[in-house]
Amino acid sequence: MNIILKNNDRLDVVDALRGFALLAIVLIHNLEHYNIYYLPTSLPAWMPALDKGVWDTVFFLFAGKAYAVFSLLFGFSFYIQFRNAEKQGIDFKGRFAWRMLLLFVIAQFHALFYDGDILVLYSIVGLLLIPVSRLSDRAVFIIGLVLMFQPIEWGKVFVAMTHPGYSFPTELYLPFAIASTEVTCHGTFGEVLLNNIGVGQLYSNIWQIENGRFCQAASLFLFGLLLGRRKYFVRSEVSYSFWKQAFIYACLIIIPFFLLQKLGTSYIHNRYVAIPYTLIFTTLFNFAFTTILVSAFTLLWFYKGNGRRWQKFIIPYGRMSLTNYIMQSIIGACLYYGFGFGLYKKTGSTYALLIGIAIFIVQLLFSRYWLSTHKQGPLEYLWKKATWLKFRQ
DSSP states (O other): OOOOOOTTHHHHHHHHHHHHHHHHHHHHHHHTTTTOOOOOSSSOTTHHHHHHHHHHHHHHHHTTTHHHHHHHHHHHHHHHHHHHHHHTTOOHHHHHHHHHHHHHHHHHHHHHHOTTOOHHHHHHHGGGHHHHTTSOHHHHHHHHHHHHTOHHHHHHHHHHHHOTTOOOOOOTTHHHHHHHHHHHHHOOHHHHHHHHHHHHHHHHHHHHHHTTHHHHHHHHHHHHHHHHHTTTTSOSHHHHHHHHHHHHHHHHHHHHHHHHHHHHHHTOOOHHHHHHHHHHHHHHHHHHHHHHHHHHHHHHHHHHSSOOHHHHTTHHHHHTHHHHHHHHHHHHHHHHSTTTTOGGGTOOHHHHHHHHHHHHHHHHHHHHHHHTTOSSOHHHHHHHHHHTOOOOO
């Protein structure tokens, strides 16, 4: 196949991927009622079975995968910014550290409304990209691979297997989750904001630590950096071959990862071996699934030449991912939380899915409108401007 290199392909396909990842995130968050896990009791008798099917399908397809795509593209974006600064003779390391501090501040605003924020994690783990930015591709790949295999969890498995009396604290996030959910269900707007400043963030970030998100995010950031260095989102013979091989290998390894994941709950009876073991292979299964999704999407994009119509329509949504991510949380809080419409009491998974689709459509239309007169989304613009503030010597 003769594939012509086009400079604009990379950004378009990346924005489209980011847009679909954000769509999956808004659907999942709506099914979760933005962290209020509640099953309505007033639904028709036939509705719970449909709701369960919707929940199982959406979570199998997107849970852990949408976040992974988002994380992968975060690392890719770092490469683009680093390369562009380097071309201008600017050392981007200090600016990127400042940019992560700004992201931490933005995360504090977002976390006021939603106790499932992921931007705090990104702002901290993203700093890892600074020391590895000058390492060789081989070194970056090895570090990323080690992190993807969850070395801390393997350490727990080893200790638990060699020391039968060993135990470690689990579900440390749970008291904070219970307290936070009580406030989001029944609290006033002010009480929700006050709760989310402290308890809500403890809930979110302790959960992420216990579920291996720090190692996983760091790994995905590094793999995204490599995708940028190797220009695998630029349409060429080399990139087409890479994504084809990635798709094939991911299809081959996903089944054993799935079976090994299930093994942890079925055959391992030591709880302190089963917990980290299951987390490890859930992470690897999600990574393989994510690779299949990203490689299939990219191959379809390349094969068409410059993307298919169903792929390109979502580009504006992906270009305004930060703005849309935060706004969908504010909208979701107003719809589901007790201070707002309290829809968590009335909507099962099916209705919540429809609400999520409606939020996406409204945001997509807004993104199209905004980008018709602006180059960036409002938060993207402010973040960029603040990143390049000039400080007096």
